[in-house]
Amino acid sequence: MNALIVLAHPEVKSYNAALARATQDGLQRQGHEVHLSDLYAQAFAPDEHGRHFPRRANPLRFDAQSEQRFSAGRNALPHEVRKELDALLWADLLVLQFPLWWFGMPAILKGWMDRVFVYGKLYSSRRRFHSGVCAGKRAMLSVTAGSSSDACAPDGKEGDTRLILWPIHYALHYVGFTVLEPLIVTDVRGGRSGSDAERQKLLLELRLREQGTIFESIDGRPAIAFNDPDDWDELGKLKPDAPVHSPFIGHERWSRTGA
Amino acid sequence: MNALIVLAHPEVKSYNAALARATQDGLQRQGHEVHLSDLYAQAFAPDEHGRHFPRRANPLRFDAQSEQRFSAGRNALPHEVRKELDALLWADLLVLQFPLWWFGMPAILKGWMDRVFVYGKLYSSRRRFHSGVCAGKRAMLSVTAGSSSDACAPDGKEGDTRLILWPIHYALHYVGFTVLEPLIVTDVRGGRSGSDAERQKLLLELRLREQGTIFESIDGRPAIAFNDPDDWDELGKLKPDAPVHSPFIGHERWSRTGA
Numbered sequence: 370m371n372a373l374i375v376l377a378h379p380e381v382k383s384y385n386a387a388l389a390r391a392t393q394d395g396l397q398r399q400g401h402e403v404h405l406s407d408l409y410a411q412a413f414a415p416d417e418h419g420r421h422f423p424r425r426a427n428p429l430r431f432d433a434q435s436e437q438r439f440s441a442g443r444n445a446l447p448h449e450v451r452k453e454l455d456a457l458l459w460a461d462l463l464v465l466q467f468p469l470w471w472f473g474m475p476a477i478l479k480g481w482m483d484r485v486f487v488y489g490k491l492y493s494s495r496r497r498f499h500s501g502v503c504a505g506k507r508a509m510l511s512v513t514a515g516s517s518s519d520a521c522a523p524d525g526k527e528g529d530t531r532l533i534l535w536p537i538h539y540a541l542h543y544v545g546f547t548v549l550e551p552l553i554v555t556d557v558r559g560g561r562s563g564s565d566a567e568r569q570k571l572l573l574e575l576r577l578r579e580q581g582t583i584f585e586s587i588d589g590r591p592a593i594a595f596n597d598p599d600d601w602d603e604l605g606k607l608k609p610d611a612p613v614h615s616p617f618i619g620h621e622r623w624s625r626t627g628a
Numbered sequence: 629m630n631a632l633i634v635l636a637h638p639e640v641k642s643y644n645a646a647l648a649r650a651t652q653d654g655l656q657r658q659g660h661e662v663h664l665s666d667l668y669a670q671a672f673a674p675d676e677h678g679r680h681f682p683r684r685a686n687p688l689r690f691d692a693q694s695e696q697r698f699s700a701g702r703n704a705l706p707h708e709v710r711k712e713l714d715a716l717l718w719a720d721l722l723v724l725q726f727p728l729w730w731f732g733m734p735a736i737l738k739g740w741m742d743r744v745f746v747y748g749k750l751y752s753s754r755r756r757f758h759s760g761v762c763a764g765k766r767a768m769l770s771v772t773a774g775s776s777s778d779a780c781a782p783d784g785k786e787g788d789t790r791l792i793l794w795p796i797h798y799a800l801h802y803v804g805f806t807v808l809e810p811l812i813v814t815d816v817r818g819g820r821s822g823s824d825a826e827r828q829k830l831l832l833e834l835r836l837r838e839q840g841t842i843f844e845s846i847d848g849r850p851a852i853a854f855n856d857p858d859d860w861d862e863l864g865k866l867k868p869d870a871p872v873h874s875p876f877i878g879h880e881r882w883s884r885t886g887a
Contacts (some may be wrong), residue, residue, distance in 0.1 A: 379677045380690040415674045415735035418638045431639040433729075434774075434817075470692075472795035473732060476674035476739030482730050515693075520864035527856075528876035536731035536792055543730075544778060558693075560724075596785075596859070605779035605786070616875035617787035 370401045373460035377467040377478035379409050389466040395581030408477045415480020421447040438489030453485040454605035463508040472533050492544050499598050501545020515558040532616050542595050549590045629660045630718035636726040636737035638668050646840050648859030667736045676741020680706040697748030712744040722767040731792050751803050760804020767805035777814040782802040791875050801854050808849045
């Protein structure tokens with residue numbers, strides 16, 4: 370198996386960077402080929418912008434989707450986008466490693482998605498969801514949060530972190546990935562007082578040692594359920610008798626059928 | 629009233645840019661002071677990074693929150709962050725104008741949040757939510773989506789766009805804002821065939837003319853409900869008898885009490 374790990378943290382000595390290396394080690398121990406793409410190390414530009422496209426379909430008015438398709442069709446995508454896209458197409462497993470900042474990805478990783486999920490190459494109106502370019506590949510988020518496990522739980526003040534990740538999971542599902550249940554490490558900023566801080570430090574070290582082991586047995590990891598193509602009518606509305614696999618879809622029905 | 633509009637679109641001739649100008653016009657007609665911050669025009673760097681902090685609390689290991697607090701306390705924040713932060717503190721109303729890219733903000737706007745929502749200045753562990761620095765101020769999203777109104781509806785394939793915006797709304801609530809119901813314009817990429825495309829173009833022009841009028845009567849716009857401070861116990865868990873104002877919190881209870 371080929372695996373691509375995309376790391377989005379500005380500090381090489383960070384806990385996130387250590388988790389990414391532990392993931393790499395665990396996968397390599399199983400004989401997999403691993404590529405680690407460190408977005409900060411390569412100074413990946415997060416802003417989708419006309420300057421990235423010297424050959425333009427329309428030089429007078431920049432439209433991201435149109436220019437992505439135009440350049441993709443002429444093998445003229447920006448070098449750093451081509452590189453990331455090739456790694457993505459090569460990989461059977463994608464792991465995104467990042468800290469939760471403001472209930473989402475750090476901007477550099479959002480920009481990786483904005484730029485590398487190329488219209489006309491990774492998706493089109495005909496190649497989406499179950500018929501997406503990445504169908505058959507698996508993707509997984511490995512996330513850290515500064516808040517406590519209580520506050521990140523389904524009844525927690527920070528919101529259920531697993532559900533907060535849903536828009537990202539849905540974007541991965543959109544391009545065809547099978548999305549595995551995420552890894553979420555809470556309390557990464559440690560405890561506040563002496564013995565509490567010491568205990569939390571030990572827990573984080575222990576968790577880091579487990580990371581490789583988790584990826585050694587990745588094949589048994591459950592996937593997140595999404596609605597089937599047949600659950601939608603021709604307008605893209607959920608059929609009345611379909612189950613609901615999202616807090617964002619048919620929320621009157623979510624608590625009855627949602628996982 | 630003072631209003632700050634933050635625009636995140638790479639094309640000055642875009643529909644998003646036109647909506648931002650219409651918002652500005654509508655507010656000015658009511659006699660309000662308006663500042664428009666065009667993130668692409670000022671080449672705002674979206675990636676929170678050690679290079680933005682020449683004076684460091686810890687030169688050996690970059691931690692965004694620690695360095696934000698350190699620089700904020702020494703009046704040494706990066707110039708472009710200081711500028712945006714001053715505008716934010718000056719404003720009584722914040723409007724974020726952006727296209728929905730991959731179920732979230734374009735990276736440049738996420739980076740504005742990552743960098744300008746400064747720890748130790750705009751929030752701290754004591755100043756959050758109802759006691760946040762922005763308490764008493766209002767914020768509002770004005771968003772465009774390429775998908776159809778059917779697909780963006782509560783039972784739509786793209787997910788209920790209003791709920792997809794919830795992580796962004798919650799981040800604004802976190803720093804204290806009263807969050808108004810968002811404006812969502814769907815189908816902005818227009819119809820596909822001749823008469824359909826023509827009709828959609830006219831609808832978008834009509835909607836653009838309404839934008840200013842909407843902001844002329846902004847005072848009557850309803851706010852999004854969030855849970856009260858008293859709804860949480862000391863661990864940050866929702867009390868059993870509290871209502872639920874989020875698809876991410878207590879989702880077993882969401883459909884029964886959620887708005």
